[in-house]
Amino acid sequence: xxxxxxxxxxxxxxxxxxxxxxxxxxxxxxxxxxxxxxxxxxxxxxxxxxxxxxxxxxxxxxxxxxxxxxxxxxxxxxxxxxxxxxxxxxxxxxxxxxxxxxxxxxxxxxxxxxxxxxxxxxxxxxxxxxxxxxxxxxxxxxxxxxxxxxxxxxxxxxxxxxxxxxxxxxxxxxxxxxxxxxxxxxxxxxxx
Numbered sequence: 001x002x003x004x005x006x007x008x009x010x011x012x013x014x015x016x017x018x019x020x021x022x023x024x025x026x027x028x029x030x031x032x033x034x035x036x037x038x039x040x041x042x043x044x045x046x047x048x049x050x051x052x053x054x055x056x057x058x059x060x061x062x063x064x065x066x067x068x069x070x071x072x073x074x075x076x077x078x079x080x081x082x083x084x085x086x087x088x089x090x091x092x093x094x095x096x097x098x099x100x101x102x103x104x105x106x107x108x109x110x111x112x113x114x115x116x117x118x119x120x121x122x123x124x125x126x127x128x129x130x131x132x133x134x135x136x137x138x139x140x141x142x143x144x145x146x147x148x149x150x151x152x153x154x155x156x157x158x159x160x161x162x163x164x165x166x167x168x169x170x171x172x173x174x175x176x177x178x179x180x181x182x183x184x185x186x187x188x189x190x191x192x
Contacts, residue, residue, distance in 0.1 A: 002018075002021070003068075004022065004025070004067075004068035004069055005064055005065050005066070005067070005068045007019075007021050007022050007025075007068075008022060008059075008062060008064070008068050009064045011059075012059055012062075012064075022068075023052060026069075026072060027048060027052075029142060030048045030051060030072070030073075030076055031044055031045065031048050032137075032141060033073070033076065033137045033138070033141055033142055034047050034048060034076060034080060036125065036133060036136070036137040036141055037080055037130060037133045037134045037137050038080060038083070039122070039125065039126050039133075043083065047076065047079045047080060047083065048076075050079055051072070051075050051076045051079060054075050054079070055072060055075060058075070067148075069144075069148075070144070070148045070151050070152050073138065073142070073144070073152045074151070074152045074154075077134065077152050077153060080130070080134070120175065120178050120179070121175065123174075123178065124171055124174035124175050124178060125171065127170065127174045128167055128170055128171060131153075131163060132163055132166065132167035132170065133167070134153065135149060135153070135160060135163040135164050135167055136164065136167050136168070136171070138152060138153070139160070139164055146160050146161060
């Protein structure tokens with residue numbers, strides 16, 4: 001099996017199938033990550049497409065053997081930040097003139113099945129800031145190290161640690177509150 005770095009280098013040297021393999025490999029994980037961060041499936045889908053467009057456009061900025069995965073997630077991170085900090089959110093447009101690249105396998109629905117079954121978790125995540133959701137998604141959803149997460153977000157490793165700690169503490173509080181509310185609501189229904 002080819003590494004991400006080898007596939008990207010092969011694509012840079014003219015192998016179109018290598019790019020298709022990378023898109024298939026990363027479409028669903030990127031979609032899952034951006035959905036967790038942005039909590040909007042349509043926006044996440046748009047930004048995944050834009051991530052791959054930027055990957056193609058900025059291919060010359062990639063230097064082999066630099067790790068590919070953090071570089072790709074850095075592109076997605078910048079797009080998500082641009083969405084929240086500029087008029088980009090109002091200017092998102094479909095690129096009809098470009099062929100749509102989609103992964104055939106695995107089905108993105110499989111990636112979200114776990115999240116959809118846990119509606120309480122999703123609701124609790126919406127109470128966190130985008131920075132907190134992004135740290136949790138990269139660290140736990142994408143299983144990146146503290147150093148990889150720091151590189152993608154352009155922040156010190158200590159900031160990754162503190163954001164992770166704060167996000168987990170807040171998430172726990174929201175989950176406990178939600179569970180407590182659900183139990184009291186269900187308890188009231190049994191007596192009524």
